[in-house]
Amino acid sequence: MHIDGKALKEGIRDGFPIFLGYFTTALAFGLLTRTSGFTFVEGVLTSMITFAGSGQFLMMNLYNAGSLLLSVVVSVFFINSRYIFMASSLSQRLSDPGSIPGRILCGFGTVDEVFTVASFKGHLLSYSYMAGLIFTSYVGWVSGTAIGFLGGTFLPEVVQKAAVITVYAMFASLLGSETRRGAKALLVASVSALLNSLLILAAGLSTGLSFLISMIAATIFGALIYTDEEAGIE
Amino acid sequence: MNKMVMIICCAAATMLPRIVPYFASSALSRLPRFVRKCMLLLPVAALGALIFPLALTDFGAMWYAGLAGIAAAFIVSLFKGPMILSIVVALVSTTAMLMAFPA
Numbered sequence: 001m002h003i004d005g006k007a008l009k010e011g012i013r014d015g016f017p018i019f020l021g022y023f024t025t026a027l028a029f030g031l032l033t034r035t036s037g038f039t040f041v042e043g044v045l046t047s048m049i050t051f052a053g054s055g056q057f058l059m060m061n062l063y064n065a066g067s068l069l070l071s072v073v074v075s076v077f078f079i080n081s082r083y084i085f086m087a088s089s090l091s092q093r094l095s096d097p098g099s100i101p102g103r104i105l106c107g108f109g110t111v112d113e114v115f116t117v118a119s120f121k122g123h124l125l126s127y128s129y130m131a132g133l134i135f136t137s138y139v140g141w142v143s144g145t146a147i148g149f150l151g152g153t154f155l156p157e158v159v160q161k162a163a164v165i166t167v168y169a170m171f172a173s174l175l176g177s178e179t180r181r182g183a184k185a186l187l188v189a190s191v192s193a194l195l196n197s198l199l200i201l202a203a204g205l206s207t208g209l210s211f212l213i214s215m216i217a218a219t220i221f222g223a224l225i226y227t228d229e230e231a232g233i234e
Numbered sequence: 235m236n237k238m239v240m241i242i243c244c245a246a247a248t249m250l251p252r253i254v255p256y257f258a259s260s261a262l263s264r265l266p267r268f269v270r271k272c273m274l275l276l277p278v279a280a281l282g283a284l285i286f287p288l289a290l291t292d293f294g295a296m297w298y299a300g301l302a303g304i305a306a307a308f309i310v311s312l313f314k315g316p317m318i319l320s321i322v323v324a325l326v327s328t329t330a331m332l333m334a335f336p337a
Binding site for chain 1: 236237238239240241242243244245247248249250251252253254255256257258259262263267268270271272273274275276277278279280281282283284285286287288289291292293299300303304305306307308309310311312314315317318320321323324325328329332333
């Protein structure tokens with residue numbers, strides 16, 4: 001696993017929007033760990049070894065509600081079960097699938113945003129590129145947690161609120177580019193968007209379970225309407 | 235509850251589903267063609283559910299601020315704008331909506 005400077009830089013550049021979104025979200029997480037009675041080390045350690053947005057917030061909610069250890073861990077596993085599918089998908093796009101440290105690095109960094117940005121690169125992924133992308137996102141998440149713990153959310157309220165849109169804007173931008181390549185992308189994404197909204201808002205399902213069902217259903221729908229060539233299968 | 239034990243167990247519950255599939259690639263490549271096709275289409279399918287409904291509900295009563303941001307970002311990239319421009323335009327649109335129509 002050698003380092004390719006150009007690919008590393010490309011990864012860092014692509015990771016910048018993720019950095020912005022993570023940093024602002026992590027400020028809120030850092031503050032939450034302090035108000036929940038965590039020490040600075042415990043709060044920052046959580047972000048360092050878990051590196052997951054929704055999973056960490058869920059853990060804090062359940063901890064504050066006084067849940068049993070087992071039910072916290074099982075809930076966190078379920079909300080993270082979508083990563084099984086994301087990691088399986090991303091593992092098919094690596095340019096050098098053999099490297100063990102490379103695979104551990106990619107697994108560690110398979111968060112929603114890294115997964116989507118990397119998936120739409122349109123070429124095979126080198127470990128240097130993935131390292132740049134993951135490192136930039138990780139720095140945003142961990143530094144945001146530390147600063148949030150120490151200083152709270154120092155950003156003005158309207159900025160803090162508006163910053164929530166960063167990550168969603170990134171997803172919408174990726175969807176726009178995919179739609180330009182073929183309208184079927186918009187159709188498939190609409191199915192998962194609609195289903196997820198119905199399951200959460202009307203049926204009252206938890207976001208983890210709802211996301212999993214919507215993603216899988218829309219994927220199967222996509223596989224039925226895309227030709228093998230459009231899907232890029234060799 | 236011991237916080238350290240909880241933190242480490244939750245990290246493991248996060249890392250296992252992420253890392254294990256990277257070590258199952260030979261099994262994954264033997265899967266039926268249709269399943270491999272699904273793997274390739276998963277990112278597009280995930281996008282819709284990653285955006286909706288959370289991009290709206292995160293703003294609570296001011297859901298229209300989220301919608302404005304997403305719509306702006308989508309339109310910019312539909313006209314070949316780079317991602318960073320999408321994000322800047324979305325930030326401006328969302329902020330403008332939050333300030334123009336406070337709940």
